[in-house]
Amino acid sequence: xxxxxxxxxxxxxxxxxxxxxxxxxxxxxxxxxxxxxxxxxxxxxxxxxxxxxxxxxxxxxxxxxxxxxxxxxxxxxxxxxxxxxxxxxxxxxxxxxxxxxxxxxxxxxxxxxxx
Amino acid sequence: xxxxxxxxxxxxxxxxxxxxxxxxxxxxxxxxxxxxxxxxxxxxxxxxxxxxxxxxxxxxxxxxxxxxxxxxxxxxxxxxxxxxxxxxxxxxxxxxxxxxxxxxxxxx
Numbered sequence: 001x002x003x004x005x006x007x008x009x010x011x012x013x014x015x016x017x018x019x020x021x022x023x024x025x026x027x028x029x030x031x032x033x034x035x036x037x038x039x040x041x042x043x044x045x046x047x048x049x050x051x052x053x054x055x056x057x058x059x060x061x062x063x064x065x066x067x068x069x070x071x072x073x074x075x076x077x078x079x080x081x082x083x084x085x086x087x088x089x090x091x092x093x094x095x096x097x098x099x100x101x102x103x104x105x106x107x108x109x110x111x112x113x114x115x
Numbered sequence: 116x117x118x119x120x121x122x123x124x125x126x127x128x129x130x131x132x133x134x135x136x137x138x139x140x141x142x143x144x145x146x147x148x149x150x151x152x153x154x155x156x157x158x159x160x161x162x163x164x165x166x167x168x169x170x171x172x173x174x175x176x177x178x179x180x181x182x183x184x185x186x187x188x189x190x191x192x193x194x195x196x197x198x199x200x201x202x203x204x205x206x207x208x209x210x211x212x213x214x215x216x217x218x219x220x221x222x223x
Contacts, residue, residue: 032209043201043215044159093159097209102166104211106159 002028004096006107013084014115020080021110023094032097033077034104035069037090044093050077084114117142117206119214127220128192136187136217138176138202147205148185150176151213154198162187162200172196192221 003026013019023033031052036044048069049057056069066088068080081088091111095104118141128134140146150162163171165178165185176187185202202214 034210044213046210046212049210095159099209102164102209103161104209108158 001101001103002026002096002098002105004094004105004107006092006094006110008110009108010111010113012113012115015085016083018080018082019084019112020078021092021094021112023077023079023107025075025096028096028098028105029074030071030077030096031074033071034095034097035067035077035079036093036095038093038109039090047079050094052077081112084112086114088112089114117204117212119202119204119212121200121202121214121217123217124215125218125220127222129222130194131191134187134189134192134196134219134221136200136202136219138185138187138214140183140185140202140204142183142204142206146178146180148176148178149203149205149211150174150185150187151201151203152198153201159201194221194223197221 005024007022033050035047038044046059047062050069050071052071058064066082071077091109093109095106097104120139122137148165151159152162153159174189176185178185197220199216199218201216203211
């Protein structure tokens with residue numbers, strides 16, 4: 001299967017600052033990636049679909065100006081949480097969609113804590 | 116709207132006992148369903164998908180369109196099965212909708 005990495009694995013930031021999370025596909029071309037967030041003891045909620053070379057598609061209720069997604073290469077998608085607030089504290093997970101496998105491969109996640 | 120429901124947040128069984136994790140869905144089209152598993156301190160990974168009709172680690176799941184269910188079953192639980200299990204529905208373009216998850220604990 002595909003290998004997906006995320007960086008950083010854990011970040012703490014002050015309220016009002018911006019944080020960038022990277023999601024890399026190590027062995028497959030990542031034309032489509034997904035970003036999820038997971039609150040403690042809750043399920044994964046899809047935030048957006050990241051498409052290489054084009055604008056991301058956001059799910060209803062997700063602010064695109066707050067959660068900026070950039071997918072400029074076939075190996076990297078980034079999620080930037082702008083002007084972070086404590087309520088943005090969550091576990092952010094990316095996944096790679098591999099059409100030939102009909103499967104998503106998940107990264108290990110990034111835990112964001114906003115003070 | 117597409118929805119996946121896992122009614123049990125927690126499920127605890129003894130080693131060697133049968134296990135059934137429930138999953139119900141609502142979807143207007145032809146559903147494609149998956150079970151994902153997350154072991155302690157590991158990332159989410161695919162366990163099985165209904166179209167493959169496969170058995171992985173002794174687990175099976177049958178799609179019942181009449182009952183809109185996709186329950187995960189294993190006849191004899193093992194301690195290493197303890198994990199978080201998520202049922203998921205593909206709603207096209209490989210987008211997944213996840214259920215709330217069930218934490219399975221196998222007692223020795």
